[in-house]
Amino acid sequence: MRCFAFFILSSLAAFSPPAAHAQAPVVGLAAPLTDSFALLGQQMRDGARLAAQAGGAQIVEADTQCSTEGGEAAARALIEQNVPVVVGFLCTDAIEAALPLFAEAGIPVITPGVRTATLTDQRERTGWPVFRTAPRADAERDAVADILLPRWRENFFAIVDDGTIYGRELAENLRATAELQELKPVFVDTFRPQLDNQIGLAGRLKRSGATHVFVGGDRSDIAILSRDAGGMDYDLVIAGGEALRAEESAIPLAEGTLMVGLPRWADIATDSAGKALEEAGIIPDGYVLPAFAATELAIAALRTGSGPVADALESGTFQTALGPYSFDRKGDLEQPLYRLFRFDGQTFQEVE
Incomplete structure (x- = not known):
């Protein structure tokens, strides 16, 4: 022993x-x-x-x-x-x-x-x-749906992911929850990650009429998508998961990017x-x-x-x-831990 x-x-x-x-x-x-x-x-x-x-x-x-x-x-x-x-x-x-x-x-x-x-x-x-x-391990994916759908139900929203297990789980749960609420995204796609640009994805999103998009992917790809959409004069609201808390990417993250994530304690x-x-x-x-x-x-x-x-x-x-x-019958916290944040150009600030 x-x-x-x-x-x-x-x-x-x-x-x-x-x-x-x-x-x-x-x-x-x-x-x-x-x-x-x-x-x-x-x-x-x-x-x-x-x-x-x-x-x-x-x-x-x-x-x-x-x-x-x-x-x-x-x-x-x-x-x-x-x-x-x-x-x-x-x-x-x-x-x-x-x-x-x-x-x-x-x-x-x-x-x-x-x-x-x-x-x-x-x-x-x-x-x-x-x-x-x-x-819980599945709390983030549930929070993405619970937080974004009530805010986006009147918008033309899209859901894309980078094909990884992490990104696809977030995207698929959001899509499935939207369907249960009789909401349908205007565009769903899987994109190729870690490219120098996401002009193709930005173009497809623009043609779909999407004004909002959830991206199941990392900070770098979201920053690149924001940059390329801006280069098309395309006003697109982009949201991601807590992967956005990762270290700085080579391309700066755009001001206004939304994140569903945990607060800094x-x-x-x-x-x-x-x-x-x-x-x-x-x-x-x-x-x-x-x-x-x-x-x-x-x-x-x-x-x-x-x-x-x-x-x-x-x-x-x-x-x-x-x-x-306080705890539910299984022993999990009853209080939600995930929240919505908006990037102000320097840090993520909680959205009331």
Whole structure:
């Protein structure tokens, strides 16, 4: 069995509960703390530790190593420490190995990192006590349809994709959802990606009469399409998915480009969370704020004092650094995470 290590923060004065209060709640943290995923695991650790400090709680840590063996070892370590709730996990293999053990021990798990849809889809069959604060793997494609169709139903819109699995799934789901709502795009096509120009695609879109187009593709192709449409004096509203958050492309992205994507967590975090991170000298990258919010959630559920922690998570709504959290019957967040943004020439700004 792989070695594991845990770390209890009660030895640090800042993490100790005030003497006048009841015993501090304890939260387990399961994260990859070694090997190739250690950087992401450290982000989780930073967020969880800081939330515990702010909430007067203690953290017990275990290394999942992002593997089946590591996930099982981490679960056994945390169960031996009698933790009542666990936050963490980034990798599907690790959490799927750990959950049967946590289920047997009656310990719920809150994951801000695992997106695999089947993790919660099979909850009724497995009985796994898992609650997901991360978006599901299929959340983006559903959000594209849910956000764009109500706004575009009176417009002549088109749907194109670059033929990749990612692009085609977004485009096909949008088209299928539109049909269910008795909406029909004026143009549907698959284009060849990574070309120096998309003049042909821009021409076909213009001839179709489309005023709006959703592009299932990457930032570079969308930037090129915008440029080429502009060269034809073609006023075209272009939207894409969260791939638009990728690094800058050689061709600048056009002002007004729409994106259905996740917010930057630092942009929506509460002032108190932002101040705590700043004072601790922690940059809110990656999983820092999702782990912070998930740990806040765990602490709040522990403090309800109204029965099993899992019951509190299933029935309550809890305020966190990233907004209110409550869960559906499968353990997925009820609050939508994806939003609509417009590029202002420098950054993406949320559209009200």
